[in-house]
Amino acid sequence: MTTTAEQAFAAINExxxxxxxxxxxxxxxxxxxxxxxxxxxxxxxxxxxxDGDFGKTNxxxxxxxxxxxxxxxxxxxxxxxxxxxxxxxxxxxxxxKPVKPNDTITPTATVSEKRETDKGRWVLFDISVxxxxxxxxxxxxxxxxxxDTLPIRS
Amino acid sequence: xxxxxxxxxxxxxxxxxxxxxTWDEIIPGAPRETQPYTLTKxxxxxxxxxxxxxxxxxxxxxxxxxxxxGGIIAPPTIHILLMFACTGxxxxxxxxxxxxxxxxxFYNIPARPGDVISMQGRALDRYMRKGRLFVIHDNVFTxxxxxxxxxxRGWTIRPN
Numbered sequence: 001m002t003t004t005a006e007q008a009f010a011a012i013n014e015x016x017x018x019x020x021x022x023x024x025x026x027x028x029x030x031x032x033x034x035x036x037x038x039x040x041x042x043x044x045x046x047x048x049x050x051d052g053d054f055g056k057t058n059x060x061x062x063x064x065x066x067x068x069x070x071x072x073x074x075x076x077x078x079x080x081x082x083x084x085x086x087x088x089x090x091x092x093x094x095x096x097k098p099v100k101p102n103d104t105i106t107p108t109a110t111v112s113e114k115r116e117t118d119k120g121r122w123v124l125f126d127i128s129v130x131x132x133x134x135x136x137x138x139x140x141x142x143x144x145x146x147x148d149t150l151p152i153r154s
Numbered sequence: 155x156x157x158x159x160x161x162x163x164x165x166x167x168x169x170x171x172x173x174x175x176t177w178d179e180i181i182p183g184a185p186r187e188t189q190p191y192t193l194t195k196x197x198x199x200x201x202x203x204x205x206x207x208x209x210x211x212x213x214x215x216x217x218x219x220x221x222x223x224g225g226i227i228a229p230p231t232i233h234i235l236l237m238f239a240c241t242g243x244x245x246x247x248x249x250x251x252x253x254x255x256x257x258x259x260f261y262n263i264p265a266r267p268g269d270v271i272s273m274q275g276r277a278l279d280r281y282m283r284k285g286r287l288f289v290i291h292d293n294v295f296t297x298x299x300x301x302x303x304x305x306x307r308g309w310t311i312r313p314n
Contacts, residue, residue: 023206036204038238040165042250054251055286055314066254071205071231078230079209085222088230092258150222151263 008084009121009146012111018125020076020107025064027101033068041065063098069138073107073127077142080109086123086144087151093127093140104132109142121146159192160239167250170243177280177287177312180246186275186291191239195267198228201235227264233304236265236295240273247291251313255288259306270298278307287312 030044042049043063050062070093078088099105106129113124127140164170175181195215202212207229210217218226241247265271275293282288289310295303 021206032204034165036201037234038163038165039234040167041248041252042167043253046250049250054253055311056284067231067234067257068205070257071229071234074229074231075205075207082209082211088261090258090260091230092256094256095254152223152227 003085005085005146005148006121008086009114009123012084012114012123014111014114016111018076018080018109020072020079020109022104022106023068023072024104025068025099025101027062030062030064030068030101033065037065037067039065039067059098059100061100063100064103066095066138069093069095069099069105069107069129072105073109073129073138073140073142076107077109077125077144081144084146085150086146088142089122089145090143091127091140092142093138095138097131097135097137099131099137103137105129105137112141158194158197163239164243167248171248171250173244174249175246176249177289177314180277180280180289180312182277182279182290184276186245186247186273186277187242188240188273188275189242191236191271191273193228193232193236193265193267193269193271195226197235198226198232198265198267201232202229205229205231223264226267228266230259230261230264230304232265233259233293233295233306236271236273237275237293240271240295241275246289246312247310249313253311254308255311256309257306258308259304261304262302265295265297265303269303271303272296280312287314 109125112126115122123144125142129138279290292307294305
């Protein structure tokens with residue numbers, strides 16, 4: 001029997017938590033991300049450039065694209081939502097710490113609220129990404145809709 | 155090999171660096187120069203693979219046709235590619251040392267292969283905080299039918 005979006009929404013509870021697949025960036029994955037996203041900022045490649053200071057900050061080496069982190073969170077959400085008929089509506093993130101080659105980062109999304117509006121069923125998530133030391137490298141919020149019909153154009 | 159309908163991309167972000175607006179020169183409210191970008195099935199697949207996506211919806215047309223989406227769609231994060239694809243070498247988002255502090259995105263409908271994507275972008279505000287130079291910008295991506303794909307805001311720390 002096929003589950004409707006309404007049934008899938010009803011089965012979700014505040015406090016439910018999704019842990020995404022961990023990711024370990026390397027110089028190779030960073031290069032791959034740059035080629036696919038066209039973001040060739042030398043922050044992500046150039047060791048000499050990264051020896052310098054950025055205002056008061058010195059990163060001490062190349063860093064992963066922040067948007068790789070954003071993409072990892074998104075994949076965690078969409079993989080979970082799509083099999084339930086949910087639609088990923090919004091993601092807001094703030095980067096707290098740089099991620100460097102050979103760090104391991106893991107995203108977590110926790111249902112913070114469920115809400116129905118005139119025309120929608122909504123699930124809100126608190127987002128957190130931690131590194132191998134348990135430090136939070138990114139935090140944020142996300143929002144998903146469970147519509148009767150997915151928002152795809154005719 | 156499939157031909158790419160888009161112009162080749164300059165990967166050296168130092169090129170034209172002197173022609174880009176600095177923090178002092180960026181005018182909040184002024185539109186950024188943009189160009190349309192044609193999204194191909196190949197670009198979607200390549201991007202999705204690099205993002206670590208494994209969902210066949212982004213790669214496999216036969217499978218995608220069996221889903222409620224009715225065909226391949228791009229992952230929501232495709233705007234990461236679109237921002238650079240729709241702007242030129244003098245756009246200030248390419249300034250080496252631009253640091254991403256925060257982003258928020260709202261997704262309206264998915265982008266699809268063959269879509270001709272347009273971008274409207276501008277800085278909204280610039281300010282200093284704790285010794286850093288910030289710019290807030292917003293971007294809206296639409297398809298060839300003027301339907302909004304997604305809209306976003308970002309906070310970047312500008313090189314000094």
